[in-house]
Amino acid sequence: MTEPISDPFADRVSDPVVVGTDGSAGATRAVEWAAGHAVLQGLPLRVVHAVERLPYDGPRYPIPDSYDRLAPSGRQLLDHAERVARDRGPGLDVTTELAEGRPGRVLRDQAARASEVVLGSHGGGGFPGMLLGSVGNQVAGHVAVPVVVVRPEPPEAAAEIVAGFDCSEASGPALAYAFEEARLRGHRVRVVCAWEPPVPYGPVIGMDLDGMRRAAEDYARGELQPWRSRYADVKAELEMVRAHPVSALIEASSRAVLLVVGSHGRNAFTAAVLGSVSRAVLAHARCPVAVVRAR
Numbered sequence: 383m384t385e386p387i388s389d390p391f392a393d394r395v396s397d398p399v400v401v402g403t404d405g406s407a408g409a410t411r412a413v414e415w416a417a418g419h420a421v422l423q424g425l426p427l428r429v430v431h432a433v434e435r436l437p438y439d440g441p442r443y444p445i446p447d448s449y450d451r452l453a454p455s456g457r458q459l460l461d462h463a464e465r466v467a468r469d470r471g472p473g474l475d476v477t478t479e480l481a482e483g484r485p486g487r488v489l490r491d492q493a494a495r496a497s498e499v500v501l502g503s504h505g506g507g508g509f510p511g512m513l514l515g516s517v518g519n520q521v522a523g524h525v526a527v528p529v530v531v532v533r534p535e536p537p538e539a540a541a542e543i544v545a546g547f548d549c550s551e552a553s554g555p556a557l558a559y560a561f562e563e564a565r566l567r568g569h570r571v572r573v574v575c576a577w578e579p580p581v582p583y584g585p586v587i588g589m590d591l592d593g594m595r596r597a598a599e600d601y602a603r604g605e606l607q608p609w610r611s612r613y614a615d616v617k618a619e620l621e622m623v624r625a626h627p628v629s630a631l632i633e634a635s636s637r638a639v640l641l642v643v644g645s646h647g648r649n650a651f652t653a654a655v656l657g658s659v660s661r662a663v664l665a666h667a668r669c670p671v672a673v674v675r676a677r
């Protein structure tokens with residue numbers, strides 16, 4: 383892993399936090415979270431609603447006024463979201479935008495003029511038991527800025543931000559986000575580094591598992607040191623967990639206000655937009671998840 387980049391989010395300092403809403407309860411939680419986060423960062427908030435064409439409005443059966451028919455309820459929904467945001471952050475600079483198109487596409491375009499994109503894990507669609515809506519799947523990992531996916535139920539949180547750390551370069555921007563966030567909120571960072579013996583039958587063939595754990599911990603500590611020095615005012619703790627990273631991070635998420643992960647990890651498979659750990663925690667975490675893409 384290289385030295386920490388000087389300020390990975392420096393060029394985004396004045397772009398607004400963008401939040402997508404479809405008017406559902408899940409999206410309203412996202413609007414509340416985004417408003418709080420915009421206040422914390424001293425950034426404006428832009429609330430976006432995408433109006434999709436009616437399902438039967440296609441080239442063979444065009445419905446010429448499809449968008450005009452849907453736009454008024456879209457505007458109403460945005461007015462409501464704006465009130466919710468203003469309640470959360472009196473004095474907050476809030477704008478709203480009604481856009482025509484598929485929500486995932488619209489929010490990906492919006493990300494080009496955003497400091498981050500906030501979404502609900504669920505919206506008004508979906509099916510019982512669904513863990514992550516299609517918009518989260520279409521946006522997280524696809525855009526350059528961090529994407530925060532907020533869950534409907536508030537976390538039972540300690541004053542703690544969890545960062546997933548696999549000692550790869552891809553963890554760098556995620557660590558930066560976690561430390562910045564902890565500094566802003568006055569919270570501590572728990573850096574969770576999950577490790578597993580390379581083969582399941584290690585003990586059988588006499589592998590020195592304690593030695594292995596110590597080596598992994600020493601290495602992780604060394605890689606973390608530049609971050610501790612740069613954020614000397616932030617309390618940080620390294621936790622080595624002998625488990626699959628998904629289990630370790632989900633467990634840690636039950637005590638956190640926010641879980642931060644990179645879009646890819648050490649085993650990056652370049653064709654995949656999101657690594658398997660990021661994908662799994664987006665679906666299963668118990669608190670909001672920020673996915674931070676490596677630059």
Ligand SMILES: Nc1ncnc2c1ncn2[C@@H]1O[C@H](COP(=O)(O)OP(=O)(O)OP(=O)(O)O)[C@@H](O)[C@H]1O
Nearest residue numbers: 402403404409432501502505506507508515516517
């Ligand atoms: N039309 C939209 N405009 C803007 N943001 C949207 C829109 N629809 C959804 N979103 C955002 O995406 C989040 C998740 O909604 P999503 O549509 O992915 O899930 P869903 O409605 O439960 O299931 P489905 O994927 O079947 O639609 C919402 O909470 C909201 O933040």
Ligand SMILES: [Mg+2]
Nearest residue numbers: 505506507508
């Ligand atoms: Mg939906």
